[in-house]
Amino acid sequence: MIPKENEKIHRKNLAVCPDCDLVLRYREPEPGQRLCCPRCNCTLSAPVENSVEKTMALSLTGLFLFFPAIFLPLLTLDILGLESTGSIFSSARAMVESGFVFTGVAVFLTSIVIPFVKLLLLFLVSLQLYLSRGDISTVFMFKVYRRLDEWGMLEVYMIGILVTVIKLLHMAKIEYDVGFFCFIGLLSATLLSSSFLDENYYWKEIEENVKGADKRVSLKAAEALEEWL
Numbered sequence: 001m002i003p004k005e006n007e008k009i010h011r012k013n014l015a016v017c018p019d020c021d022l023v024l025r026y027r028e029p030e031p032g033q034r035l036c037c038p039r040c041n042c043t044l045s046a047p048v049e050n051s052v053e054k055t056m057a058l059s060l061t062g063l064f065l066f067f068p069a070i071f072l073p074l075l076t077l078d079i080l081g082l083e084s085t086g087s088i089f090s091s092a093r094a095m096v097e098s099g100f101v102f103t104g105v106a107v108f109l110t111s112i113v114i115p116f117v118k119l120l121l122l123f124l125v126s127l128q129l130y131l132s133r134g135d136i137s138t139v140f141m142f143k144v145y146r147r148l149d150e151w152g153m154l155e156v157y158m159i160g161i162l163v164t165v166i167k168l169l170h171m172a173k174i175e176y177d178v179g180f181f182c183f184i185g186l187l188s189a190t191l192l193s194s195s196f197l198d199e200n201y202y203w204k205e206i207e208e209n210v211k212g213a214d215k216r217v218s219l220k221a222a223e224a225l226e227e228w229l
């Protein structure tokens with residue numbers, strides 16, 4: 001029979017894989033290490049040093065670059081003396097005006113609205129945690145951010161631009177405008193802010209600092225399992 005003390009130790013630090021539900025013994029990894037599920041290889045924890053500060057700085061950079069990247073012209077195409085230029089906003093509007101309403105609205109949402117809302121929410125949540133002034137809205141904003149995470153598609157738009165450039169390279173003279181460089185900066189800031197975001201740490205900070213957050217609501221599956229055992 002296992003002694004009571006050992007039993008307690010075995011029940012401590014349990015984690016549940018969010019993808020395949022495997023219950024695991026959990027050990028807090030060091031910054032730079034990555035804890036993966038042995039069954040499905042899902043990342044359970046990947047701590048980042050100074051995650052809040054880095055994420056806040058990058059999301060703020062993204063917000064500064066957002067409006068020039070969306071409203072300034074990206075490329076100027078010169079085909080047989082006919083010049084054509086456009087921004088992300090004007091291309092979405094042109095699609096709607098040409099009758100491609102669904103495509104235009106999809107581009108508008110996934111390339112303009114959602115990336116902006118994501119950056120804004122990430123900045124506000126990071127700022128609140130940095131100042132230790134979180135409230136119940138921090139929980140709401142972080143949940144909305146996570147829901148929107150897969151719907152921002154700036155990188156898909158970038159692939160579209162690259163395909164256009166490659167296809168027209170031999171047919172047209174291409175000039176890269178200010179909006180193009182702002183867009184690359186915006187894309188880099190968005191991708192880096194997501195990669196420096198340590199979600200486990202953010203939830204831990206929210207749980208510890210946010211006044212009014214119901215601890216029972218944030219009870220993890222592994223903690224519930226510990227209670228039941």
Ligand SMILES: [Zn+2]
Nearest residue numbers: 017020037040
């Ligand atoms: Zn798994």
